[in-house]
Amino acid sequence: MDEQWMIGQTSLSLGLNVGGPRGAPPGTRVLVEEDFMSSKKNHEVEALEAELRRVGEENRRLSDMLRALVAKYADLQGKVSGMMAVASNHHQSSTTSEGGSSASATRKRARSDSLDTASRNPSPPLTAAGASGRFAVSVTVVPDQADCTPLHQPCNSKRVRADEVKASRVSKLYVHADPSDINLQVVKDGYQWRKYGQKVTKDNPCPRAYFRCSFAPSCQVKKKVQRSAEDKTVLVATYDGDHNHAPPPKQQRSGGRKGGDAAAVHASPAPVIVQQQRKQEASTAEQVADRKNLVEQMAATLTRDPGFKAALVSALSGRIPVA
DNA sequence: CGATTTTGACCAGCGC
DNA sequence: GCGCTGGTCAAAATCG
Numbered sequence: 001m002d003e004q005w006m007i008g009q010t011s012l013s014l015g016l017n018v019g020g021p022r023g024a025p026p027g028t029r030v031l032v033e034e035d036f037m038s039s040k041k042n043h044e045v046e047a048l049e050a051e052l053r054r055v056g057e058e059n060r061r062l063s064d065m066l067r068a069l070v071a072k073y074a075d076l077q078g079k080v081s082g083m084m085a086v087a088s089n090h091h092q093s094s095t096t097s098e099g100g101s102s103a104s105a106t107r108k109r110a111r112s113d114s115l116d117t118a119s120r121n122p123s124p125p126l127t128a129a130g131a132s133g134r135f136a137v138s139v140t141v142v143p144d145q146a147d148c149t150p151l152h153q154p155c156n157s158k159r160v161r162a163d164e165v166k167a168s169r170v171s172k173l174y175v176h177a178d179p180s181d182i183n184l185q186v187v188k189d190g191y192q193w194r195k196y197g198q199k200v201t202k203d204n205p206c207p208r209a210y211f212r213c214s215f216a217p218s219c220q221v222k223k224k225v226q227r228s229a230e231d232k233t234v235l236v237a238t239y240d241g242d243h244n245h246a247p248p249p250k251q252q253r254s255g256g257r258k259g260g261d262a263a264a265v266h267a268s269p270a271p272v273i274v275q276q277q278r279k280q281e282a283s284t285a286e287q288v289a290d291r292k293n294l295v296e297q298m299a300a301t302l303t304r305d306p307g308f309k310a311a312l313v314s315a316l317s318g319r320i321p322v323a
Numbered sequence: 324c325g326a327t328t329t330t331g332a333c334c335a336g337c338g339c
Numbered sequence: 340g341c342g343c344t345g346g347t348c349a350a351a352a353t354c355g
Contacts (some may be wrong), residue, residue, distance in 0.1 A: 196348080197348080199346070201344080202343085202344065208346095222346095224346095
């Protein structure tokens, strides 16, 4: 995937001036007359240079470590992909012989079957999210149990327990929402969602909202959004399925009426974290470009954020003692 | 006027 | 069989 590309972006310019002025501005000149001052200055310069060399070396070492890590990751990913492909083939051959629908093929199932006739997309769930300038976003993925869910067993199974067994693609996204927007059940992930239901669940006083992807009628991705029972500032979004289309372009995402996901995404490019569940299927150039855009957006957002810069500067300046 | 949200009703699965 | 619960539907309401 994009590790190599990301590695190549080591020169993401943050526009920082770390460690104070690197030289007097042109045109200014400091005259130091006393010898002891001169020697002291030389001493400081040497110390700073030594520190600079040390930091540079550390930087190089960390870069090497990162490269090694990414290489290992890619290697492992390849192995996992291979194993999953093998498992998928195996499962397919075993499920195709299972035959007709069960006796509990109900009206509802028939309904959902009609919906499920739409293709189950192979595209990776480019689940990206940013939350109102907050950076606390995390993702957990329930690993695919079965790559190809038979059509008579739709992914949107009702029971969580059944989901745990049958669900093909379920991922969870934790978004730290703005406490002031305590009623806003919105997880901004770049896609257009249409709410089709809301329910108060037993274990959580906060209602759970049900969303469908409204950008593409054939897209069967569903999303459940609920505030965490423990921390009401945390939104838990559960994604069910994969999008079979690219994320809508920004100008189209702003079509929502009431400041929904789309409008929120349009409002400001929030930091995003991309998670990928099915690497072996994410090979098209378009998807790669999407992810590059997301990373670029992330970097751009971080560089624009004065708080981030300040934190980075303070962290770096703490490492470089200024006499 | 069309798209979206709201909300009560309905349905299916599960445990007892 | 019954009740509980989660998921979905669909009509009405709302909004730009």
